[in-house]
Each structure stands twice: as C-alpha cells, then as structure tokens.
Amino acid sequence: MKKILSYAMLLLCGTFAFTACSDDNESNPTLVQPTAFSLFQPAIGTANVDLEKSQSVTLTWTIPTFTDFGAPVVPTYVVQVSPSGSFTKEFDREAKDNTGADYISLEQTFNSSNATVNCEGLDQALQQLLGWEGAEDVPATLPVTIRAIASIRDASFRDYYPITSSNTVVLNTVPYFIVNVPPVVWYMVGNNIGSASWSNDATSVGTGLIPLLPLADEEYDKTTGTGVISYTGFMTAGTQFKFVLTPGEWGTGDTSAKPRLQLHYQDVEEPDAALISDEDGDNHNIGIKADGYYTISLDTKSLKIKVEAYDKAPKTFSTMSMPGGYNNWGMDDHMTACETLNGENHMWVAQFNPTEDGEVKFAANDDWADNWGAETFPYGNGTNGGPNIPYVAGSYTVFLNDITGQYFFIANPTTEE
Numbered sequence: 231m232k233k234i235l236s237y238a239m240l241l242l243c244g245t246f247a248f249t250a251c252s253d254d255n256e257s258n259p260t261l262v263q264p265t266a267f268s269l270f271q272p273a274i275g276t277a278n279v280d281l282e283k284s285q286s287v288t289l290t291w292t293i294p295t296f297t298d299f300g301a302p303v304v305p306t307y308v309v310q311v312s313p314s315g316s317f318t319k320e321f322d323r324e325a326k327d328n329t330g331a332d333y334i335s336l337e338q339t340f341n342s343s344n345a346t347v348n349c350e351g352l353d354q355a356l357q358q359l360l361g362w363e364g365a366e367d368v369p370a371t372l373p374v375t376i377r378a379i380a381s382i383r384d385a386s387f388r389d390y391y392p393i394t395s396s397n398t399v400v401l402n403t404v405p406y407f408i409v410n411v412p413p414v415v416w417y418m419v420g421n422n423i424g425s426a427s428w429s430n431d432a433t434s435v436g437t438g439l440i441p442l443l444p445l446a447d448e449e450y451d452k453t454t455g456t457g458v459i460s461y462t463g464f465m466t467a468g469t470q471f472k473f474v475l476t477p478g479e480w481g482t483g484d485t486s487a488k489p490r491l492q493l494h495y496q497d498v499e500e501p502d503a504a505l506i507s508d509e510d511g512d513n514h515n516i517g518i519k520a521d522g523y524y525t526i527s528l529d530t531k532s533l534k535i536k537v538e539a540y541d542k543a544p545k546t547f548s549t550m551s552m553p554g555g556y557n558n559w560g561m562d563d564h565m566t567a568c569e570t571l572n573g574e575n576h577m578w579v580a581q582f583n584p585t586e587d588g589e590v591k592f593a594a595n596d597d598w599a600d601n602w603g604a605e606t607f608p609y610g611n612g613t614n615g616g617p618n619i620p621y622v623a624g625s626y627t628v629f630l631n632d633i634t635g636q637y638f639f640i641a642n643p644t645t646e647e
Contacts, residue, residue: 264294269378269396278371281353282406289345294380294394305380305394307340309347311355315375315398321359323454323489324533334359337489345378353405357453365407374401411455412608413444414530415640416493418461420471422518424577425570432478436579439477440568441629442528443636446604446611456531462540462633464523464574470515473497473528473535483514490533499534506537523633544633547594550578552628554590554618561596565630578630582621582639589618592630592637602630608639 269291279287289309296303310317312333321331334355338348352374362368378396417439421427429438442459444450450457465471473493474480481491494514495501501508505524509517516537518524523540551561565578578592592612594600602612607620612635619637626639 264394267294267380267396268292269399271399272401276402278402278404280404281349284349286346286348289347291343291378291396293343296382303382304341306383308379309336309345310377312375313372354408356405357408362407368405368407372403372405374403376401410452413450413457413459414455415441416473416475416528417441418471419474422465422469422571423471424568430474435477436568440577443629443631443638444609446606458527458529460525460527462525462631463576464572465518466572467518467520470509470517472515493533497533497535499536505539546574547632549595551593552580552590553593555588556584561593576631576633580628582626582628584621584623586623589620591618602635610637611635612637
C-alpha cells in the first residue's frame with residue numbers, strides 16, 4: 231500500500247513541531263487533554279425516527295480543544311449508542327460472547343462536528359447489541375441514548391491520546407428487524423488489482439477495487455452478513471495487494487485495531503511461502519511469488535485470509551453480456567472487464583438499474599455457448615446453461631467471476647434525505 235498520511239496527522243505533526251521547540255519559546259502550543267465536549271440534541275427533538283423509512287439523522291457537537299492555544303488538530307469521532315442509557319461494557323463485534331454489553335459503537339467515523347448517521351447502520355447496531363432474532367423481538371419504539379467520543383489517532387490510526395466523551399442525548403426510534411443482511415464485502419486493492427494501481431476511493435469500485443464475492447453454499451450471519459467470501463483469478467509475480475472494507479478508507483494496519491478496516495499479510499492463515507511473501511515493511515502487503523491462478527478466501531467473521539493455488543486453466547472471454555427480460559434477451563449490454571493490470575481478465579462489472587422485476591443471465595462473446603445462471607438473488611454461483619437469475623427492480627453494481635460463476639448484485643447506496 232502506498233504510504234498515506236492523513237490531513238489530520240499532518241496537522242497533528244505540525245503541533246508536535248511546535249511542541250519540540252518549547253524550550254526555545256514557551257509560547258508554543260502543547261497538547262492538552264480535553265475533559266468533555268458538547269453533543270447537541272438532534273433537530274428532530276423528541277419525535278420518533280422511523281429507522282426503516284428514514285435515511286439518516288444529523289448529529290452536531292462542539293469541537294474539543296486539544297492544545298493550550300487552540301492550534302488545529304482534527305480528532306476522529308465515533309458515535310456510541312445505548313438502549314439502557316448505560317455505557318459500562320462495549321459490544322465487541324469480533325467476540326463470541328457479549329454477555330453484559332450495554333452499548334455499541336457505530337461503524338461510521340467522522341472528522342468534523344457534523345455527523346450524518348445512517349439509520350440502517352444504527353438499526354443494525356441495535357439488532358446486534360440486543361440480539362433480535364426475529365421481528366417479534368423488536369419493540370415498537372425504543373429510546374436510544376447517544377454519545378460521541380473524540381480521539382487523536384496516530385499514523386497507524388490508533389488512539390494516541392485518551393478518549394474524550396461528550397454528554398449524552400436521547401433519540402426516540404422506531405426500530406425494525408433487518409432480514410437477511412447482504413454478505414459483507416471486502417475489496418482487494420494493489421498494483422495487480424483491477425485497472426488502476428493502488429486506487430482506493432469511493433469511485434474506484436470495479437477499477438482499483440475488486441470485491442471478493444459471496445458463495446452460494448455459505449451460510450452468512452443474518453444480522454451481520456459475515457461469512458466466507460472469495461476471489462479466483464490470475465496474478466503475476468512481483469505484484470502486491472491487500473484488502474479494505476470501505477472504499478476510500480485505508481483504515482489501519484494494526485491487527486489489534488477495532489473495527490478493522492484494512493487486512494494484509496499478517497491476517498493470512500498459514501501463509502504458503504511458495505506462493506506469497508510479506509512485502510513493503512510495516513504495510514505488510516501480500517506479495518505474489520509466481521505467475522498463476524489463485525483462490526483467495528476471507529472469513530469476514532474471524533478476519534482470516536487464505537491464499538491457495540488454483541490448478542485449472544480457465545477459458546478467457548473477450549466480452550460479457552447481461553441478456554434478460556429488460557432488453558428482450560439481447561446481447562448488446564456489455565459488462566466492463568475489471569482486470570487489466572494482470573493481463574488476463576476474469577472479473578466483469580456493470581451498472582444495472584431495472585425499473586421492474588425480471589430475469590437475467592450472463593453470456594460470453596455475444597453468444598449462448600457459454601452462459602451462466604442460477605435461481606438465487608442477489609448473489610449465487612452461476613452454472614453454464616443454468617436457470618435464469620431472478621432480480622428485483624433497483625439500482626445495482628453487478629460483478630461476475632467467469633471462472634467460478636460467482637455473481638453479486640450489490641445494491642447501490644441510496645441518496646440521503
């Protein structure tokens with residue numbers, strides 16, 4: 231991974247520079263520990279927020295002062311929620327036993343005093359914390375106590391200074407049960423991934439960021455979407471890659487950080503020295519030792535990676551289409567080849583925006599000789615000559631791996647209110 235220093239850390243480093251000269255000039259600013267900062271009651275007041283029908287809730291707070299002279303330092307903010315109003319034990323998403331946990335941190339992070347909290351993410355966090363197993367477990371209304379925490383993070387995104395907590399406010403919610411949360415997606419990024427070397431931003435999905443895809447026979451946690459996802463494709467010797475959870479965020483390479491937003495060589499389970507190596511110093515990129523086909527699996531619950539050789543010689547195709555009812559089963563709607571850096575493409579991507587429910591398949595080289603289908607949506611393992619894939623009207627980014635037949639219709643983010 232390219233070495234990236236965040237804007238926040240540039241400001242923080244500047245503060246350290248000031249402090250280093252304090253012996254010469256006692257007027258230079260130094261770091262101080264804030265005791266608190268103020269979280270304001272959301273504009274919606276005491277009205278109920280329907281978490282299923284609403285897109286987001288905006289929170290605002292004051293900016294804590296981290297230097298004696300108010301020099302600019304950009305903290306990282308995390309929102310925490312508690313149905314009981316207590317903040318004594320935090321829910322750990324990676325732990326098997328969360329007995330006694332009474333609050334949970336939302337997975338979004340913020341770097342300003344305005345936070346747009348995603349309502350679906352809030353509801354999912356409550357479902358995890360409270361262990362709802364069905365709609366019958368969900369209360370009609372639920373007052374939720376909210377606080378924000380602020381910290382300065384170092385270059386590895388670890389909390390450098392003690393965390394400061396805000397006051398609490400109460401948000402009245404109408405929660406709902408999230409049924410069949412889609413599998414969690416992690417993306418590969420590197421100088422051998424896609425068509426844009428080390429490109430990680432929100433617009434790089436399908437170019438610099440290639441997802442690992444769900445497996446039809448894998449059981450995914452219905453509230454968290456965790457389970458095993460995989461990628462199979464060709465990689466060239468001497469190249470490197472790693473994984474990110476959120477497009478545009480590098481996260482930290484620290485294996486003790488929570489939540490984990492980046493994975494690398496140190497997360498590989500029983501690495502095979504004949505296949506991969508630990509590259510680029512502290513970045514721990516996964517280096518490819520030899521040209522060949524690889525299957526890369528990631529358990530998104532344990533965050534463990536497997537890299538294995540794939541010993542078959544798959545076909546290659548020049549085009550891939552998505553014939554279906556929406557286009558009278560024509561072959562004109564071509565997908566885009568994702569992988570160009572390795573010189574051999576087996577991943578395809580397309581934007582798909584059907585206005586009505588229907589059926590679709592994947593077909594190679596503008597012909598039906600090689601086509602993939604299955605009966606499951608939004609993901610599955612298509613087989614050659616398999617049944618039509620049923621789809622639901624919506625907006626999707628669609629991926630297909632033509633080696634394994636894995637496909638995934640990933641719902642595009644909706645516009646926030």
